């Protein structure tokens with residue numbers, strides 16, 4: 001029997017108040033992360049990635065309403081009191097935030113930022129905390145960590161600052177690291193270094209990682225499994241080689257076709273037409289239908305159910321244009337032959353109490 005997952009998110013729903021009322025930004029998503037595993041949460045802007053991460057740490061915006069379950073090491077996190085959550089946050093689960101500006105205080109030296117964090121969570125002495133900080137800077141390959149510790153954030157490059165933010169998050173030896181777009185602002189070489197670092201942390205320290213990105217290329221090299229979100233719902237979820245090797249959801253196919261290297265694999269690079277929906281104008285039925293070249297009339301009204309497929313993945317597309325078992329490149333190359341509906345934004349659909 002396989003051990004229970006470290007993180008088990010079930011049917012998570014997050015509703016927020018917008019100027020037009022209460023809207024579901026995350027709508028019934030489920031995924032798990034095992035010990036030492038890396039899960040990639042993918043999707044375009046506004047798909048609910050960051051809110052999902054913040055809900056695990058109890059850091060959602062004021063007034064957000066949640067339902068479902070987030071179990072960490074068997075303990076339910078949804079509904080925990082602030083004090084109880086503080087024990088989990090930083091020490092058990094650490095976040096490298098999407099906004100690098102919030103990760104490091106520009107006016108404080110690195111030693112102050114790192115040691116305060118460690119002392120607050122682990123009760124270390126100043127000397128022990130400094131030792132731990134040096135160890136972590138070394139782990140993320142910051143050159144000359146003893147000197148780097150006494151520098152200010154502006155004295156480092158963007159890539160080094162990102163690695164220092166990861167070192168800070170790791171200093172309390174969390175069991176789960178949540179990295180929200182950790183490589184987005186970085187050049188390709190630095191990006192590769194960060195991804196190698198995450199992989200090393202999982203192998204050497206058994207850290208589990210939730211990595212959030214809109215870039216499937218990043219996930220192909222580092223994640224064990226991928227959960228693709230669209231409009232706050234799971235579109236496709238499964239092990240990385242299965243999902244990226246033969247994407248079954250038209251949205252995942254579109255993301256693959258949008259990758260800069262797509263043309264090298266014999267598939268014309270083609271961004272998904274249209275823009276992701278806003279919370280106040282979420283299309284009815286399958287939220288992807290205004291942009292989907294395979295959409296049928298029923299897609300406008302019926303929300304697709306997430307089905308388990310024999311290859312182990314989960315798919316939320318009732319049309320399933322790949323069901324004949326064609327390989328991804330063949331289908332991607334001919335997808336434009338699929339039937340198309342004129343694009344339109346559906347009616348906003350308010351939700352009830354959560």
Ligand SMILES: Nc1ncnc2c1ncn2[C@@H]1O[C@H](COP(=O)(O)OP(=O)(O)OP(=O)(O)O)[C@@H](O)[C@H]1O
Pocket residue numbers: 016017018025043044045046047048049050051052061098214278279
């Ligand atoms: N405090 C808030 N109040 C109202 N709506 C919000 C709030 N925070 C997020 N949203 C909305 O919830 C949806 C999901 O937001 P989220 O930040 O999780 O997206 P994301 O997938 O992380 O996007 P990005 O790739 O741009 O970071 C978006 O439509 C966003 O506008």
Ligand code: SF4
Pocket residue numbers: 249250251286287288289290292293294295296299304316317318319320
């Ligand atoms: S075919 Fe229909 S259900 Fe499938 S992704 Fe397209 S719009 Fe959604």
Ligand SMILES: [Mg+2]
Pocket residue numbers: 049050051098180
């Ligand atoms: Mg985000």
